Amino acid sequence: MRNILTFVLITILAFGGCKAPAQKIVMARVVPERADDFVFENDLIAGRFYGKALEGNPTSPGLDIWVKLPGKLVADEWYANALTDGNYYHKDHGGKDCYKVAVSLGGGASVPIIDGELCWPATNYRSFKILKKTSDKIVFELRYPAWEVADGVSASLVKKVTVTAGTYFIKVEDTYIYSGTDILTIAAGFKLHGELDTVRDQLEAGDRLAIWERASDQSVEPEDGMIGVAIVMPDADSTLVSEELDHALLLKAVPSGGTLSYCVGSCWSKGNIKTSSEWFDLVRDL
Numbered sequence: 001m002r003n004i005l006t007f008v009l010i011t012i013l014a015f016g017g018c019k020a021p022a023q024k025i026v027m028a029r030v031v032p033e034r035a036d037d038f039v040f041e042n043d044l045i046a047g048r049f050y051g052k053a054l055e056g057n058p059t060s061p062g063l064d065i066w067v068k069l070p071g072k073l074v075a076d077e078w079y080a081n082a083l084t085d086g087n088y089y090h091k092d093h094g095g096k097d098c099y100k101v102a103v104s105l106g107g108g109a110s111v112p113i114i115d116g117e118l119c120w121p122a123t124n125y126r127s128f129k130i131l132k133k134t135s136d137k138i139v140f141e142l143r144y145p146a147w148e149v150a151d152g153v154s155a156s157l158v159k160k161v162t163v164t165a166g167t168y169f170i171k172v173e174d175t176y177i178y179s180g181t182d183i184l185t186i187a188a189g190f191k192l193h194g195e196l197d198t199v200r201d202q203l204e205a206g207d208r209l210a211i212w213e214r215a216s217d218q219s220v221e222p223e224d225g226m227i228g229v230a231i232v233m234p235d236a237d238s239t240l241v242s243e244e245l246d247h248a249l250l251l252k253a254v255p256s257g258g259t260l261s262y263c264v265g266s267c268w269s270k271g272n273i274k275t276s277s278e279w280f281d282l283v284r285d286l
Contacts, residue, residue, distance in 0.1 A: 014074025025165040026124035027073055028138045031129055034082060038136055038142060040077045041066070042165045046075055046095070047107060047268055049142055049159075050124040061121050061157075062106025062146065062191065067215070067227060067268035084093040087205065090220035095268070100193065100216035105247060107229050108264025109159075110174045110188035112149045118187060120246060121157065122147035136165040146179065151182035168273075169232070169265035169286065178256040187240065188262050189249035190229045199276050206239055208232040209248045212276035217252045226269040232286050235264035 028040035036051025046066035050058065066089070068074050078089040089097045099107060103120060112119040125142035132139040139162045146156040155178050162171040178184060192198050198213040210230035215223035236250040254260050256276060263286070267273040273282065 022235050024073065024135050024148055026134075026136060026138045026163050027075065027159075028045065028130065028140045028163060031079055032081055036124070038125060038140070039079070039173075040138070040140070040161065040163045040170070040212070041068075041073055041075050042167070043072070043169050044070050044166070044271070045170075047170075047266070052124055052126055055124050057104050058101070059122070059124055060101055060122070061108070061109045061111060061124075062101040062104045063108045063264065064097065064101045064230070065099040065107040065227065065266045066095065066097050067099070067225070067266075067270070069268075070271050085180045087220050090217070092221070092224065098215040098217045099227060101191070104191040105187075105189055105249075106191060107266050108170075108172070108188070108231055108262075109186055110186050110262075111185045112155055112170075112176075112249065113187040113240075113249070114150050114184070116245075118247070119147075119149040119155075121145075125159070131160070138163050149184070150180075151224050153178065153184075155179075165182075167265075168267050168282070169230075169263045171263050172261070174260045176254055176256065176258065176260070181256070183253055183255045185237075185251055186254045186260050187247075187249040187251050188233060188260060189231050189240075189247050191265070192241075192243075192246045192248055194243060194246050200241065207234050207236045207250070208252065208283055208286070209239065209241070211248065213280055224270065226276070228265075228267040228269075228273060230265045230279070230283040230286075231262055232283065233260075233263075235261075 031037040035053040039048040081088040107237040127143045129141045144157040146154045158175045160173040233250045240249040
């Protein structure tokens, strides 16, 4: 018996005791079982970009925000249950998809802007790559094929996204390649959903925008809570908040092969951030 106990003790010491494996608090993956979505999340936020199988319903570069309570990862659970209940993640299971994107920038994306018009891609993302993956950080890349933005001018996009644990923001690096021009103005921002009692923060700095509004999708069950959305771009050239476009935008001239870097974030009032002032203060101090 003494020899057995000694062996167990030596084994525990050698392998560092009975430590539980590190908890994964970030994830990102393609979702072929649901129209080629590309989903990501950390312990505070979640979202998805639309893939090829969803083109036409909608074809949109916009970020679809998923709200959730802080803590665990939920996307895999929601997608698994959606296989038998197509509206599963539109119902509140400690969070849900209650944000309307349609053809827009959604909760944070970018497109060229020409003569005051946003120039939408002709497709959703068509390929992806995971560039880095650890328990607390994941980096992925989405590619959008070239589309016509003006007569004789086209643009293609490589979107690099960094998701880090413990923050309401993701980092986005959009690299544009043009044909027919050397430089374009790119608009990065989010949809306003102006009919939803949107409150805009009058931030003094010209490099960030933030809003607080009611949830925008009433299609399955009544929505509960408010959603905060924000974008921060330290080297923005100008801002454009347009009721006609129903978007809040930061603008920057980007040469072909150049990269537009910005951060976009979101929160839900049923989580840790309860009020618009808390959200606006967080964005202001970022």
